[in-house]
Amino acid sequence: MTGAATPGTAEPARAAVARAVPDPTALHAALDSLGYLADPGLTTALYLALRLPQPLLLEGEPGVGKTEAARALAGVLGSPLIRLQCYDGLDAAEALYEWNYPRQLLSIRLAESRGVPLAEADLFTDAFLLRRPVLAALTHPGPLPAVLLIDEIDRADDDFEAFLLEVLAEASVTIPELGTVRATVTPVVVLTSNRTRDLHDALKRRCLYHWIDYPDTERVVEIVRRRVPGTAPSLAADVAASVRRLRTLEVQKPPGIAESIDWVGALTLLGVERLDPDAADRTLGVLVKYREDVDLVRDRGLAWLVGRPEG
Amino acid sequence: MAAPPAGLPPFDRPAFAARFGAALHRAGVPVTPERSARFLDVLHLLPPVDPPTLYWAARLAFVTAREQIEPFDRVFAALFGGRADPADSRGAPGNPPLPGLEPGPGAPPAAAPAPPRRSGPRSPLPHGPLHRDTVGEAPGRPARTGAERLVGSAAEALAQQDFGTFGPGELAELDRLSADLAISVPLRRTRRREADPRGRHIDLRRSLRRSLRTGGETVRLARSHGRLRRRPLVLLCDVSGSMEPYTRVYVRFFSRLCARAGSGVAAEIFVFATRLTRLTPVLRHTSPDAALRRASRAAPDWSGGTLIGRALAEFTDRFGRRGMARGAVVVIFSDGWEGEDPSAVGRETARLSRLAHRVVWVNPRKAAPGYAPLAAGIAAALPHCDAFVSGHSLAAMADVFDAIAGRGPSAAARPARTPRARP
Numbered sequence A: 001m002t003g004a005a006t007p008g009t010a011e012p013a014r015a016a017v018a019r020a021v022p023d024p025t026a027l028h029a030a031l032d033s034l035g036y037l038a039d040p041g042l043t044t045a046l047y048l049a050l051r052l053p054q055p056l057l058l059e060g061e062p063g064v065g066k067t068e069a070a071r072a073l074a075g076v077l078g079s080p081l082i083r084l085q086c087y088d089g090l091d092a093a094e095a096l097y098e099w100n101y102p103r104q105l106l107s108i109r110l111a112e113s114r115g116v117p118l119a120e121a122d123l124f125t126d127a128f129l130l131r132r133p134v135l136a137a138l139t140h141p142g143p144l145p146a147v148l149l150i151d152e153i154d155r156a157d158d159d160f161e162a163f164l165l166e167v168l169a170e171a172s173v174t175i176p177e178l179g180t181v182r183a184t185v186t187p188v189v190v191l192t193s194n195r196t197r198d199l200h201d202a203l204k205r206r207c208l209y210h211w212i213d214y215p216d217t218e219r220v221v222e223i224v225r226r227r228v229p230g231t232a233p234s235l236a237a238d239v240a241a242s243v244r245r246l247r248t249l250e251v252q253k254p255p256g257i258a259e260s261i262d263w264v265g266a267l268t269l270l271g272v273e274r275l276d277p278d279a280a281d282r283t284l285g286v287l288v289k290y291r292e293d294v295d296l297v298r299d300r301g302l303a304w305l306v307g308r309p310e311g
Numbered sequence B: 001m002a003a004p005p006a007g008l009p010p011f012d013r014p015a016f017a018a019r020f021g022a023a024l025h026r027a028g029v030p031v032t033p034e035r036s037a038r039f040l041d042v043l044h045l046l047p048p049v050d051p052p053t054l055y056w057a058a059r060l061a062f063v064t065a066r067e068q069i070e071p072f073d074r075v076f077a078a079l080f081g082g083r084a085d086p087a088d089s090r091g092a093p094g095n096p097p098l099p100g101l102e103p104g105p106g107a108p109p110a111a112a113p114a115p116p117r118r119s120g121p122r123s124p125l126p127h128g129p130l131h132r133d134t135v136g137e138a139p140g141r142p143a144r145t146g147a148e149r150l151v152g153s154a155a156e157a158l159a160q161q162d163f164g165t166f167g168p169g170e171l172a173e174l175d176r177l178s179a180d181l182a183i184s185v186p187l188r189r190t191r192r193r194e195a196d197p198r199g200r201h202i203d204l205r206r207s208l209r210r211s212l213r214t215g216g217e218t219v220r221l222a223r224s225h226g227r228l229r230r231r232p233l234v235l236l237c238d239v240s241g242s243m244e245p246y247t248r249v250y251v252r253f254f255s256r257l258c259a260r261a262g263s264g265v266a267a268e269i270f271v272f273a274t275r276l277t278r279l280t281p282v283l284r285h286t287s288p289d290a291a292l293r294r295a296s297r298a299a300p301d302w303s304g305g306t307l308i309g310r311a312l313a314e315f316t317d318r319f320g321r322r323g324m325a326r327g328a329v330v331v332i333f334s335d336g337w338e339g340e341d342p343s344a345v346g347r348e349t350a351r352l353s354r355l356a357h358r359v360v361w362v363n364p365r366k367a368a369p370g371y372a373p374l375a376a377g378i379a380a381a382l383p384h385c386d387a388f389v390s391g392h393s394l395a396a397m398a399d400v401f402d403a404i405a406g407r408g409p410s411a412a413a414r415p416a417r418t419p420r421a422r423p
Helices: A011-020 A024-033 A040-051 A066-077 A101-114 A133-138 A158-170 A201-206 A217-227 A233-248 A257-269 A277-287 A291-300 A302-306 B013-026 B033-045 B051-062 B066-080 B114-118 B124-130 B133-144 B155-160 B168-178 B204-213 B241-259 B280-285 B288-298 B308-324 B342-355 B376-384 B394-405
Strands: A056-060 A081-085 A097-099 A129-131 A147-151 A172-175 A179-182 A188-193 A208-212 B187-195 B223-230 B233-238 B267-272 B276-278 B329-333 B358-362 B387-389
Touching (some): A024 A040, A024 A066, A040 A056, A040 B033, A081 A133, A129 A133, A133 A158, A133 A172, A158 A172, A217 A233, A217 A257, A233 A257, A291 A302, B013 B033, B013 B051, B013 B066, B051 B066, B168 B241, B241 B267, B241 B288, B267 B280, B267 B308, B276 B280, B276 B308, B329 B394, B342 B376, B358 B376, B387 B394
Parallel strands (some): A056 A188, A056 A208, A081 A147, A147 A188, B233 B267, B329 B358, B358 B387
Antiparallel strands (some): A097 A129, A172 A179, B187 B223, B267 B276
16 A cells, blocks of 8 residues: 555645545536536546545647646645646756755855855755756645646656656655655646656555546537637537548547637638638648648548538 | 356356356456455446447456456457447347346356367467467577677677577577666756755755744744656667667567666667557566567568558657657657558658657668668658667667757767758
8 A cells, every 4th residue: 555645744734625625526617617527437537536645647649738737736726737748858956956056055145245154054944946847745734735737748758757756656866955845745646647658556556546538529519618718619519520521531640628619719710700721722721830740631622620511 | 168058047246257257368358366255346336238338337347457458358248249239239139138137137157168269260279379470480480590609708799790690599698788777868847846055945944943943933944856767768679671680689679678677768669660569568467578479460561561650740749749749759760661651651750859858860771881771761761860870780879869968969870951852
């Protein structure tokens, strides 16, 4: 049992979470009220991540709402969403903490000019500490936990994963100059991955895993209408159907929810209420972003795309 | 175990979790006792009041990768009659709920009778090899091609021998040889810094530390430099009929080289005939031969015609563009015989070359006297490759290594940049 009894999780925090999210239905309603539509699988995954508590690893095609899920979860808790975007070469100084060197140098000079003695310990205090995302999430005062989103973990090096593992397991970090910082309230951790490489089994072992599928057309309509206020219902349905049709073509980048939302946003801005080939023609760049894909769509016909074979 | 009970015995959750876990494990989902324990925790939070709830509770507790969803669904369906996917099963009549589940958290006895049921006709493991046994055994076939003759002979003879004639003896010798080889992949600079007195960047943190030693006066600046890392290596191996004996050697050879501790090379290995199969995760736990056998079982088109263009497209779409091919060295092992659309090979190689650092094409046929890249597929692909080598024997593998490392290729390895051979 590594996860369930994470050290540092104060009982009050756990009780507060239980009060805020008593069961999956309540969580679903809360997400819903924030404009995030989660299917039962994702709702269950988020619920367990909150209540076990355990880090949640989300995978799925780009644009199915992995990042958005973490944002909505933070919204439900009323806690800050602390995001760490991973990239090749990400290191502890950017993920955890860094000392504010310019400020330290300044303090040294200031102390010199005033003739005040300055000990080394005076320079390594809280005031000179820059909290990077992981430390910021750990030191979030509560009462409800912060949501720490570690986005695209597969982009970071594998040694960063090992480091992360330690933080997740202990809910604490050690700063040589300050000592060990224990989490006031263990943050809710959501990791996302695009599967560009396999994650360590050890990391996966500590996480709940959920694969987000591309939602069905009705759900897309519903999501789009929520995300773009003032959308004509007919337009949302047209766009969802067109995107579904486009996904059957062998395009390089099948459009996801994000593209659907952008497309509806663009069409709404142009005052379009029903999708027609002309409107699709003007806004195609919002939907497909490879020249080859654009060619493919045009070859297949814009009339086909918008579902009007006669054009 | 016991027959499905009429009177409901007390629901033994730990036993239920353990049996469920065992059934999944048999189906290939890597379940550990830790996972079963987590399933227990989940059951406490989410009493299995209906099949969808049980489905999600179990899937979230046990499944750790997308590939496991399919075997999980199979086991779940076998155990509980019908995949309880909420999308299609809510209240569906054809989806009988777990007997005894409805009354609430106290009830389900269903796991007890279940394992015998699943080990019956739908057992995913035993039925696999049955009708494909012959294909599955195929990699062992060339064993009779004079294997014993060469065992114990010098590595020299082995070095010139065509991979296509390798038997178990040569393969074992190859394993011994590959223990002494090291593969070198080009480097790239990362954003991570390391101390370097002649580095380009000033390392403020260490500079300040030093200045404290000299009374707050910065005497010497500490410098750092971007760290160098090896580029990832991606191997795409054609396993269609004629390439298959070579692929067997390549997969074995490279998986050993890269798996060796301290090789510092992250390699991804794929095989393709008409579709693409990723071998990397399988190779971590299985021997290369067994992995290839398993891949052949999963791909019914094994040893059939080759759709190189489509396989390359699938790689780029599913893995390459998301990052696997970015900045990587991509090596394609194929004779370039495209079964469908040769122009697709050119198009897809071009796409790949825009993503990758280098694209190396290895074609064992190149060694044949008088070879010219006339196969339409390879003719279309060559303009987009950085190197074109034969790699048909151990000696020829030296060229492959050079091509991967991007070292000044020997004249023979120069790619036909001008597609003069295009028919």
